Amino acid sequence: MKGNGTEKLLWDHMRSPSGNPVSVSAVPSRVLTKLLVFLILVISVTYIIYTLKLVSTSSPCHQQGSFNSYHLSPSSSSRTSNITVAAVQARRNRTAQVVRLEENRKSPQATGLHQIVFxxxxxxxxxxxxxxxxxxxWRPDKMRGIVWLDKPVKTHKDEGLPxxxxxxxxxxxxxxxxxxxxxxxxxxxxxxxxxxLGMKNVxxxxxxxxxxVFIPENLVRVLSKYDHNQxxxxxxxxxxxxxxxxxxxxxxxxxxxFAISYPLAKALDKMQDRCIxxxxxxxxxxxxxxxxMAELGVPLxxxxxxxxxxVYGNLFGLLAAHPVTPLVSLHxxxxxxxxxxxxxxxxxxxxxMVPKKLDSAGLMQQSICYDKPKSWTVSVSWGFAVQIIRGVLSxxxxxxxxxxFLNWYRRADYTAYAFNTRPVTRNPCQKPFVFYLSTARYDPATKQTVSEYLRHQVPHPACRWKMPDPAGVESVVVYKRPDPHLWDKSPRRNCCRILPSVKSESMVIDVGVCREGEISEI
Structure with a gap:
């Protein structure tokens, strides 16, 4: 009951003399509005003052400064700017160094003969x-190496030896x-x-x-393909x-x-005696x-x-059909x-060594062409020999x-070779006429090598084929432009072309890079 009397009293106070209810929020609402306006004005003025102060105390941004940095005072501004510039410059230096190392790795200095030790x-x-x-x-002025003997031997001065x-x-x-x-x-x-022995720059x-017997220039060409740091x-x-x-x-x-890279030689030295x-x-x-090498995990x-x-016997068959790769060594x-x-x-x-000095890259490289009017097959092993064969051999x-040649195991037959071979022909008409290198020189006027090959004077069996007889040819002259970058390109045989000759007893051949669309066909 007491609670109901209190509520009634409050209710009476809230009513006007006319009996209408009084608005509770009328006076406080006006006060709140004025308070909000005042707060907004204070915040706006503070923001304007803060902005003006920031603009008046800041120096122009340094070109290499940080995008989000500002300076509290002239002294602190200078220190911050210097630190920022130094940091950026250090990052740029490190980046440039990494780029240089990567470029050197991708295109290292070419291997030279002086960096190979025999x-x-x-x-x-x-x-x-x-x-x-x-x-x-051996070239004493350009090569480094040691001959390792089991016992002392007599020596002479200026022998031109390692x-x-x-x-x-x-x-x-x-x-x-x-x-x-x-x-x-x-x-x-x-x-x-x-x-x-501790030789440097190896x-x-x-x-x-x-x-x-090594062909040093071709050895360099082969090794230059590989990263000597691996x-x-x-x-x-x-x-x-x-x-x-x-x-x-x-x-x-x-x-x-065989060749072993310097890092591999160092690894071998550490374990070889235990390995042996x-x-x-x-x-x-x-x-x-x-x-x-197997213990080191390095394959051939x-x-x-x-x-x-x-092999035993005559190397002619192997040399005249040398694979399309630089001639590096003979044993x-x-x-x-x-x-x-x-x-x-x-x-x-x-x-x-005479043609080797003129064009080591092309030494012993085979070219195949055909004398179509005479139906002859011609094979040029540059710097070594030329063959002329009656008929067409592909x-x-x-x-x-x-x-x-004969196999190392004398009882073994042709199936015991590690590569394809063909028999020496039994047809007397297809016995090759062989012309061996006689002379070679360089013609500076035409910028070509001129090599001459003379026919090997051996008996030839009679042939009944009705075609011109190569026995009438006494010499072959081959023109070839040296190409020291031959092996920088994908491997491909050179092409040869039979040229007109003013002498019936001589054949003239041009050897060079195959032209567009040129192939060995008859």
Whole structure:
């Protein structure tokens, strides 16, 4: 009841004398409106004053300053600006350095001959005979390397040979192969011993034998394709399938030569002596090297220009159909016949060096063309030999080596080679007329090499084919423009063209890069 009386009293106060209810919000509403207007004016004035103060105390933004920075005072402005500029400049320097390193990585300075170090395995017993092979290709003023011998030998001044050193003792390493010789251990350590000499600016170590002949310019061309800062083990296989089966299809044969990048040589040096201890039963030096490469996890990178030449007899078939790749090395010079007839082995190699000096990239490269009016097939192995054959033999046949050589295993037949071959023809009419290199020179007027090839005077069987007889041709003259960048492009055989000749006893041929649409066809 008390609560109801109170409510009634409040209700009476809220009524006007006329009896109408009084508005509760009439007076407070006007007060609130004035309060809001006042607050808005205060905020607006404060914002204007703050903005004017900010504009009057700020300096112009520095070009390299931060976009969201402002300065509280002249001194702090200067310090902040300097710090910001230094930070931006440091970032730019780091970015430029990264870009330069990336550009150097993508296009490093080309490998030069002075950055290759040769390790040549030799024996005192054969040194007097085989040192002449090294003299043929060695250039003392431009090359670095060591000949590693098992015993001291007599030396003479100014022989034009690399320095001679005696290999370290290897009697502490076991050797149990009954068919081999323990000198294989000494030879397998040549790369490591050469590395320990501490030569500067070395990119590659190249291993070879004392009867290995290198074409140094082509060696540089091949190695320049690879990043010397990575692990690379580069070489080639044997020509004998049985040799590759017995040893390994993943092994570089040391006689043909192989190359090891500098970082890989350093890694090899750290573990090779331990590695050799684990393989006492292996036969030679190159299979020991490959065993250590397998432990390092580095496969063989195959380059077909390294030639082991595990064959006997005449290399003509192999050289006249050289693969489309730079000629890098020749091996087993003592085992095969001289590459040019009627001269000594050394004289034959010296003759090969004449065209090598004119156009090393094109040395031994094959070109195939046809004398259409006479129906002759012509094959040019530039700097070595030219063949003229009656009839038409396809390029597919001509690029296969003819079997003028014998297998390393004398009882093996033609199926024991690690590449395709073709038999020496039994048809007397298709016995090739061979013209060997006689002279070569460079003609500065035409900017071409001029090489002459003379017919090898051997009996030819009678032929009943009714077509012109190549026996009437006594010489072949070949014109070729040197192309030092031949191997910078995708591999392709050069093309040759039969040119008109004023002399019936002479054939003239032009050899060069194939023209647009030009192919070897008749």
């Amino acid at each position: 390790g040549i395995a030799a024996s005192a017993r054969l040194w007097e005979q085989r040192k002449h092979y090294i003299k043929v290709w 320095p001679l050193k005696i290999s370290d003792e290897t009697s502490q390493f076991p050797y149990t192969n009954r068919q081999g010789h323990r000198s294989a251990i000494r030879i397998s350590r040549i790369v490591s011993e050469t590395l320990r 990119r590659w170590f190249v291993m070879g034998d004392d009867d290995t 692990f690379y083990y580069i070489g080639s296989l044997s020509e004998s399938h049985l040799q590759n089966i017995y040893f390994s299809y993943g092994m570089a044969y040391g006689g043909g030569g 201890q684990r393989y006492p039963g292996l036969y030679g030096s190159d299979d020991r090297m490959q065993a250590c 990178t195959k380059e077909l220009g390294f030639h082991q030449y595990d 087993h010079i003592d085992v095969v016949e001289p590459i040019f007839p009627n001269v000594t082995r050394v004289e034959a190699l010296q003759r090969l 390029p597919r046949e001509m690029e296969m080596p003819s079997r003028t």
